[in-house]
Amino acid sequence: MTARLFLGWTGDLDTDAGRLAEFGPDGSDAARRLRTGFLRRHADAVYDRLTGGRRERPRIEELARRAAVAFPGLVPDADQLAADAARPQAAKEGREIDRGIFFHALLGSPTAGAHLLDSMLRPTDAALALLPEFRRTGKVELPAVHLERTGAGAHLTIVNTHCLNAEDNQHVNDMETAVDLALLDPAVRVGVVRGGVMTHPRYRGRRVFSAGINLAELHAGRISYTGFLLRRELGYIHKLIRGLRLDGDEEAWPPVRRDKPWIAAVDAFAVGGGAQLLLAFDRVIAEAGAYFSLPAAQEGIVPGAGNFRLGRLAGGRISRQVILWGRKVWAQEPDGRLLFDDVVEPGALDAAVTDAVERLSGPAVLANRRMLNLAEESQDGFRAYMAEFALEQALRLYSPDVLDKVYRFSAHRGAA
Missing domain, CATH: 3.90.226.10 (2-enoyl-CoA Hydratase; Chain A, domain 1)
Structure with missing residues (x-):
C-alpha cells in the first residue's frame, strides 16, 4: 500500500487503525504523514484504549510498548527498536521519530497529556x-x-x-x-x-x-x-x-x-x-x-x-x-x-x-x-511545551547536522 492508494480516514478508530497497519514499519515521509493524521483524529481514543479508559497509569516506555501491540504500524515494535539500538547513532533508521510523533500527539491533548503527566509523577x-x-x-x-x-x-x-x-x-x-x-x-x-x-x-x-x-x-x-x-x-x-x-x-x-x-x-x-x-x-x-x-x-x-x-x-x-x-x-x-x-x-x-x-x-x-x-x-504550559519538544527532539536526533557531528566525533575518537 502506498500513500497514493490511501483512501482517507473514516473516523472509526478500529477501521482507521487497520488502514494504518497496512503501512507497517514504513519510515517514509508519506507513512509518517499518515501516522500524524491518524493521531490528530484519534489521540484521546488511542490513549484511552492503552490505559483502560485512564484507569491505568503506564509510564511512557510501557505506553509505547502497548501502542506497538494494539496499533501495529503506529510506533516501532520491540524487535525494530532493539535492532536500531544496536547501531551507532549515524547508522540508525530513525525509528524513534515515530515515537516522537506518538508522544507529540498525546502530550498535545489536554485530556491525554494531563493524565500522562500525572502518571509520570508516580514513584518508580x-x-x-x-x-x-x-x-x-x-x-x-x-x-x-x-x-x-x-x-x-x-x-x-x-x-x-x-x-x-x-x-x-x-x-x-x-x-x-x-x-x-x-x-x-x-x-x-x-x-x-x-x-x-x-x-x-x-x-x-x-x-x-x-x-x-x-x-x-x-x-x-x-x-x-x-x-x-x-x-x-x-x-x-x-x-x-x-x-x-x-x-x-x-x-x-x-x-x-x-x-x-x-x-x-x-x-x-x-x-x-x-x-x-x-x-x-x-x-x-x-x-x-x-x-x-x-x-x-x-x-x-x-x-x-x-x-x-x-x-x-x-x-x-x-x-x-x-x-x-x-x-x-x-x-x-x-x-x-x-x-x-x-x-x-x-x-x-x-x-x-x-x-x-x-x-x-x-x-x-x-x-x-x-x-x-x-x-x-503552569502544568498546562509545561504539557504544551513538552508536546512540541517530543517531536522536535526526535527530529533533531536524526538531522543531517547532528549526524555529521556524530560521524566526525566517532572518526576523531577512532583516530585517537
Missing part, C-alpha cells in the same frame, strides 16, 4: 522497593547516584565521575530513583544535589556538578529517546518541581503532600543537562569560579525544558545569548545573580548548604514554594 517501582532500606539505614548507593540522609537533608551525589558526571541512561534512571526516595521518606525535609569527586584526569580530586549529556554515549547510539530524553523531563526533573502523586492522595484529609524544597550545590560548572537541572531548584549555591552553560545549539539538539524555564528566570535576552549564542554565565558576574542565589569560596560550600537546608526546613516553606511553582510554571 525501584524506589518503592528500596524505600524500607533507605528509611532504615539512611543510605542507598546506585551506580550513578549515591543517596544519604543527614539530619533533615537527603544528599544526592552524582558519581558518574569518569565522565565528569555526564548524563546517560543509567544516570537518569538512578536520579529518578533517588529523587523518589527523598520525596517518599518522611524524615527528609529538603533535598540536595551535588556532584561527586572526579577521577577524570583534568579534574581529578575535585568535585564537578555536571557536564551534561554524555556525547560519547549519544554518538554510540546508546542514549534512549524515550528512556533518557523524555523520561528525564517528565520524570525526575518534573518531580523536583511538582513532587510525587500517590494513589489516594487526592482523597486524603488533611492533604498528603509529597513535595519538598531542593538545593543544588554547584562545583566547577553546570553544563547542558546540568544547567537545565539548576532551573528546577529552589536554591542554587555555587563556588566562585563556577559557570552555567547550555551549548545544545552547538551540539544540534534541544536543551530539554531549558528553553521553557531559562527566559523566565534570566530574561529573554540572556536566554537567547546562552542557548543560541553559546554564552557562559559565570557565578560571580552580575548576570550570575539571576541563576545562582549564593556564590561562596570553594571551602565554604558545605557550610552554605547546611545553612540552606536548615532555612528551607521551615514549616511555611512548602506551602509557599507550591504557590510560587503554580504561578511560575
Whole structure:
C-alpha cells in the first residue's frame, strides 16, 4: 500500500487503525504523514484504549510498548527498536521519530497529556522497593547516584565521575530513583544535589556538578529517546518541581503532600543537562569560579525544558545569548545573580548548604514554594511545551547536522 492508494480516514478508530497497519514499519515521509493524521483524529481514543479508559497509569516506555501491540504500524515494535539500538547513532533508521510523533500527539491533548503527566509523577517501582532500606539505614548507593540522609537533608551525589558526571541512561534512571526516595521518606525535609569527586584526569580530586549529556554515549547510539530524553523531563526533573502523586492522595484529609524544597550545590560548572537541572531548584549555591552553560545549539539538539524555564528566570535576552549564542554565565558576574542565589569560596560550600537546608526546613516553606511553582510554571504550559519538544527532539536526533557531528566525533575518537 502506498500513500497514493490511501483512501482517507473514516473516523472509526478500529477501521482507521487497520488502514494504518497496512503501512507497517514504513519510515517514509508519506507513512509518517499518515501516522500524524491518524493521531490528530484519534489521540484521546488511542490513549484511552492503552490505559483502560485512564484507569491505568503506564509510564511512557510501557505506553509505547502497548501502542506497538494494539496499533501495529503506529510506533516501532520491540524487535525494530532493539535492532536500531544496536547501531551507532549515524547508522540508525530513525525509528524513534515515530515515537516522537506518538508522544507529540498525546502530550498535545489536554485530556491525554494531563493524565500522562500525572502518571509520570508516580514513584518508580525501584524506589518503592528500596524505600524500607533507605528509611532504615539512611543510605542507598546506585551506580550513578549515591543517596544519604543527614539530619533533615537527603544528599544526592552524582558519581558518574569518569565522565565528569555526564548524563546517560543509567544516570537518569538512578536520579529518578533517588529523587523518589527523598520525596517518599518522611524524615527528609529538603533535598540536595551535588556532584561527586572526579577521577577524570583534568579534574581529578575535585568535585564537578555536571557536564551534561554524555556525547560519547549519544554518538554510540546508546542514549534512549524515550528512556533518557523524555523520561528525564517528565520524570525526575518534573518531580523536583511538582513532587510525587500517590494513589489516594487526592482523597486524603488533611492533604498528603509529597513535595519538598531542593538545593543544588554547584562545583566547577553546570553544563547542558546540568544547567537545565539548576532551573528546577529552589536554591542554587555555587563556588566562585563556577559557570552555567547550555551549548545544545552547538551540539544540534534541544536543551530539554531549558528553553521553557531559562527566559523566565534570566530574561529573554540572556536566554537567547546562552542557548543560541553559546554564552557562559559565570557565578560571580552580575548576570550570575539571576541563576545562582549564593556564590561562596570553594571551602565554604558545605557550610552554605547546611545553612540552606536548615532555612528551607521551615514549616511555611512548602506551602509557599507550591504557590510560587503554580504561578511560575503552569502544568498546562509545561504539557504544551513538552508536546512540541517530543517531536522536535526526535527530529533533531536524526538531522543531517547532528549526524555529521556524530560521524566526525566517532572518526576523531577512532583516530585517537
